Amino acid sequence: KMQNAGNRHLRIMHYGDSQIECDRISGILRQEFQEEFGGCGVGLVPALQTVPTYTTGQTISGEPEQFMAFGPADLRGSDNFYGPMAKRTEVWGSTITLSARGGKDYSHSCSFNKVTILTKDAADLNLTVKGDTIELDTANVDEMYFYTANLERGASSATIRVNGHASILGIQLDGSRGVSVDNLPMRGCSGPELLNISRASMSPFFARENVGLILLQYG
Numbered sequence: 001k002m003q004n005a006g007n008r009h010l011r012i013m014h015y016g017d018s019q020i021e022c023d024r025i026s027g028i029l030r031q032e033f034q035e036e037f038g039g040c041g042v043g044l045v046p047a048l049q050t051v052p053t054y055t056t057g058q059t060i061s062g063e064p065e066q067f068m069a070f071g072p073a074d075l076r077g078s079d080n081f082y083g084p085m086a087k088r089t090e091v092w093g094s095t096i097t098l099s100a101r102g103g104k105d106y107s108h109s110c111s112f113n114k115v116t117i118l119t120k121d122a123a124d125l126n127l128t129v130k131g132d133t134i135e136l137d138t139a140n141v142d143e144m145y146f147y148t149a150n151l152e153r154g155a156s157s158a159t160i161r162v163n164g165h166a167s168i169l170g171i172q173l174d175g176s177r178g179v180s181v182d183n184l185p186m187r188g189c190s191g192p193e194l195l196n197i198s199r200a201s202m203s204p205f206f207a208r209e210n211v212g213l214i215l216l217q218y219g
Contacts, residue, residue: 011043011180011209013084015194016217018187023053025217026183027106034108039178040154041112047089047096047168053183055102055109056173062094069196070186080198081120083144083169084205086186088120091162099157100173111154112173117147118205120167128159144169144204150176169201191218 012033014026023042034040042055048066049058067077069086082088102109117125117136120143127134127149136147160171174180186193 009039009174009177009180009210010037010212011182012213012215013044013182013184013211014215014217015184015186016215017189017219018185019219020183020217021051021053021185021187023055023106023183026181027053027055027102027109029215030179030181030183031106031108033179033181034175037179038175039180040108040175041114041173041180042100042102042109042183043174043180044085044170044172044182044184045098046085046087046170047091051185051187055100055106055183057099057101058097060091060094060096062092064094065090070189070193076196080196081143081167081201082197083118083120083201084182085170085184086194086197088201089168090165091168092165094162096160096162096171097157098160098171098173101156111156112158112175113151113154114172114174114176115149115151115158116172116174117160118169118171119145119147120169120201121145123147123166123168124163125166126161126163128161129155129157139208141204141208143200146208169205189218191216
């Protein structure tokens with residue numbers, strides 16, 4: 001399956017505890033996989049980045065609220081609808097700017113040519129790349145929405161404008177082909193916390209994405 005990744009897109013999801021925060025382990029795996037099988041981009045990132053990473057810079061305006069399947073109990077959502085990142089960010093009229101970085105150590109993460117925004121409900125979104133507004137294609141799979149833009153040329157930053165309210169489950173900065181590796185840290189967890197995530201918020205993602213490998217790294 002890996003050998004064919006260069007002709008299509010394959011996703012690897014790396015779940016773990018705080019040892020994989022900052023993208024310090026996932027980033028190395030991503031670099032090696034993309035070096036061998038092609039691909040670019042940092043993969044799936046949250047709308048609200050609470051722990052900085054080596055590979056993605058972010059700013060977000062307004063007063064976003066985040067719910068998580070792990071961590072302090074007061075961060076739980078009432079419906080357990082957290083999505084594949086085990087977290088959901090509620091935003092109102094926010095502007096989110098994401099920038100890929102990493103230098104020579106994470107060179108394949110420094111650009112992307114496909115952006116996808118995952119939301120719980122339908123949302124009014126605008127995407128701007130290099131000063132141009134990019135049209136988003138919308139797909140609805142069960143209880144999840146996917147807003148996708150394929151870029152003609154690679155980009156290192158993108159800005160998302162949320163008009164009104166949106167429940168964002170994650171933002172994908174990917175290549176159109178090759179391998180993506182998602183960094184999915186869950187501080188203080190040992191793995192069972194994944195059971196706190198409703199299946200309805202996970203199955204649409206796995207039904208749509210070509211997930212070839214899931215790594216679980218918990219202490």
